[in-house]
Amino acid sequence: MSGKSYTGLQCTVCRKRYSELLVGVCPSCGGILTATYDLGGVMISLQRGRSMWQFSDLLPPVSLECLVSLDEGWSPYVKANTYGRLIGIRDLWLKLEGQNPTGSFKDRAASVLVSLAKQWGKLGVFTASSGNAAAAISGYSARGGLKCLILVREDSPASKLGQISMYNPYIVRVKNLFSNKRTLTEFLERVGEVLPDWQNGFLWAPFNPLALEGIKTISYEITSTGTPDYVFVPTAGGDLLYAVYKGFRELYDLGIVNSLPKMVAVQGANANPLVHALDNNLEHVVEVEHAETIAGALKVNFGADHALNAVKQSGGFGVGVTDSEILEAQRDVAKMEGVFTETSSAAALAAVKRALAEGKIEPDSTAAVILTGTGFKDYTPSFASVEQIPLIQSTHELGGVVKEIFRL
Ligand SMILES: [Zn+2]
Structure with missing residues (x-):
């Protein structure tokens, strides 16, 4: 049903082409791979459809019988x-990815990845995450009838799990799982050795370059309302930012749009490997020693060059925001727009304010x-205890309490 125009993977570093559906990095140089298409025969409509799979011409080849979907995509895009x-800007638009089936943008990637795992005859999918990616991979594995194993950090709170x-995956807690890229990679490789018939479902281009193809459909949906001047993206591993830029580029190459947005990478002020590389005009993202931010999904001390290059090519920049800026933005957008978003997403709102x-x-x-994700995922209640909320026991008391609240 999809992949009609798919021509294979190409290395973003040495430019070598591969016709097969590879996982992992470039076998030749270790660079990140990216999916390519023959744009000549592509037919896509930007009219709102049922799910992101309406853009199947520009997605990896998945057969209809292996498609694992919950109608992800076409999240609201509101002004x-x-x-x-x-905060002082004329046109601010919000892409509400929290309204995807498991509550985040990762559903777009999980739909592609789990569909491919099914097509490749895998018995199950494993990944490492205690947040949005784990929810997406376990939800879509359940939907697709595949087994699922999730590695989580040892201190993951029950509320997060x-x-x-x-979705009933197998869950294993791992000490120091995300301490650095090498440790994480070693754990994932070890699972792959023990479960050779399972698919590594870690949603990051160096492991799964095809999964992020689902994410780029965010740009197609945004474009149906026009091309913005800037796109602010909360950034951890960098797939979201790279994919969104790739989506816009493809529409540009197809002649559907005639301008490209500047990409802005947003990270925590103290968890900023990508922003650090941008600010210092480095050629590569280097690991930072510590990563501390209230935005759980952005707590990474490493990154990858695909996102770095996308920001540079677009003429964009990076912004680091503090915990208090994030919490303020999260509360402000909820009370002013009725949008309840997770802290990692609120970071991008705080970054617009700072950039202005x-x-x-x-x-x-x-x-x-x-x-990127719904507020139910990650938030701090704005009151410490329910005792702070007025309590009444009868209708007689109601009038007095309401009058007191509104100072009537
Ligand atoms: Zn290469």
């Missing part, structure tokens, strides 16, 4: 007038913000 006015455990204040973007520009 934030009140919040935009508060609640949604994931509902620092004169990096113009007040009369159009900015799109990718709000």
Whole structure:
């Protein structure tokens, strides 16, 4: 059903081409691979459809009988007038990826990856995550009838594993799982050796270059409303930012749009390997020693060059935001726009405010913000205890309490 125009994978470093559906990095030089298409025969409509699979011409080849989908994609794209006015920008648009089936943008990648795992005859899918990726991989594995194994960090709170455990994957806690890229890779490789008939479902281009093809459909959906001047992207491993830029580039190459947005990478001020590389004009993303941010999904001390190069090519920049800026943005967008988003997404909103204040973007520009996940995933309640909320026992008391609240 899909992949009609798919021509294979190409290395982003040495440019070598591979016709097969590879996983992992370039066998020749270790560079990140990226999917390519023959754009000549592509037929896509930007009219709103049922799911991201309406763009199947520009997705990897998946047969209809192996497709694992929950109608992901076509998340709302709404204008934030009140919040935009508060921070001083004319056109601010929010892509509400939290409304995907398991609550985040990772569903787009999981749908592609689990479908391919099924097509390759795999018995199960494994990954390492205690957040959005784990929820997506376990949910889609359940949907596809595949087994699932999730490695989580040893201190993952039960609240975070609640949604994931509902999909009933096997879960193993691992000490120091995300301490650095090497440790993580070693754990994933070891699982692959023990379970050779399973697919490594780690949603990151160096492991699975094809999965992020699902994510790029975010750009096709945004374009149906116009091309923004800037796209603000919360960034950890960099797949989301790279994929969104790739999506815009493809539409540009197809002649569907005639301009490209500048990509803005957003990270925590103290968890900023990519922003550090951008600020210092480095050629590669280098690991930072510590990664501390309240935004759980952005707590990484490593990155990859595909996102770095995408920001540079687009003429964009990086922004680091503090915990207090993130929490303020999370509360402001909820009370002003009715949008409840997770801390990692709120980081991107805080970054728009900071970029305006620092004169990096113009007040009369159009900015799109990718709000990656629903607020139910990761939030701090704004009151410490329910005792702070007025309590009444009878209708007689109601009038007095309401009058007190509204100072009538
Ligand atoms: Zn290569």
